[in-house]
Amino acid sequence: MKKLLIITDSLGLPRNTPEFVNYEETWVHKLKDFFNVYYVCLGGATIKDLYQQIEYSKMFNADFVVIQSGIVDCAPRALTKFENELFNKFWITRTFLDYWLNGKKLKYLRQKRNVSYTKIKVFEYYINEIKKAFEDKLFWIEILNSGIEYEKKLPGIIKNVEKYNSIIKNIILFKNQGYHRSQLYNIFFTSYLVSVK
Numbered sequence: 001m002k003k004l005l006i007i008t009d010s011l012g013l014p015r016n017t018p019e020f021v022n023y024e025e026t027w028v029h030k031l032k033d034f035f036n037v038y039y040v041c042l043g044g045a046t047i048k049d050l051y052q053q054i055e056y057s058k059m060f061n062a063d064f065v066v067i068q069s070g071i072v073d074c075a076p077r078a079l080t081k082f083e084n085e086l087f088n089k090f091w092i093t094r095t096f097l098d099y100w101l102n103g104k105k106l107k108y109l110r111q112k113r114n115v116s117y118t119k120i121k122v123f124e125y126y127i128n129e130i131k132k133a134f135e136d137k138l139f140w141i142e143i144l145n146s147g148i149e150y151e152k153k154l155p156g157i158i159k160n161v162e163k164y165n166s167i168i169k170n171i172i173l174f175k176n177q178g179y180h181r182s183q184l185y186n187i188f189f190t191s192y193l194v195s196v197k
Contacts, residue, residue, distance in 0.1 A: 004035035005062035007050055009072050010043035011144075038062065046073050046081075046118050047126040054133050065134045070143040070168065073118035074160040078109035081117045111155045123164055127171045140172040 006012055006028050014023040023029055028039050038060050042049055047069050057065075078101060079087065087093040101109065118126075131138055142165045146157050 001034070001036045002063040003060065004031060004037050005057060005060045005065045006031070006037065006039040006041070006068075007053075007057055007065065008039070008041050008068040009045040009050070010041065011068050011071070012039060012041040013043060035064070044072055045069070047123055047130075048118065051126045051130060054130065058133060062137065064139060065137050066139045066141065067130065068141040070123070070164050071146075071161070073123050074116050074143065074157075074164040076110045076154050076156040076160060077115045077117060078106050078113060080115050107153075107155065114156060116160060120163060120167065124167045124171065127167060131171060138172065140168050142168055 008028070012026060012028045014026055015021050028037065028041070031037050040050070040053055040057055042053075050067070050069055077084075087097050127140075143161045146154075146161060148158075151158050
């Protein structure tokens, strides 16, 4: 069997929220029927976090590499990653933020600041670097459409997902380059669709 390396954020992991998904229900596990699957899943990881593990990831010598990343990078935030880490270092600022930054205030600040953890140009840079590392072995899953309910919680998420997905599409060409690529896509998407039912 061919070796498949999956690199993803928490979307490849089992979880309790927002819905319960056990390991056997993850799309990562569903692909084990078709490949020898190796995976690197980091909950809350940005594309930079995943890229920082790239030298380790290359050592798997996989035949195919599938990456699912971007929602953490593009989600509208009230604070930058640096601000969030800084404020959470100290008890007093963490307590203040927990008290002050909630509900409508949090939603308002997200809308007003329009901040995300990864600027679009930085996102583009890391996709290019990852593409160089894996070349034609690389497949990339677009950021899933988050829907209207998620938009209510995170105003601007749909627009951000579209912008970041356009970068993914422009850099990672999804054209079939021979039989093995189209066969992989058929297996992958069939398996993925089974896992989201």
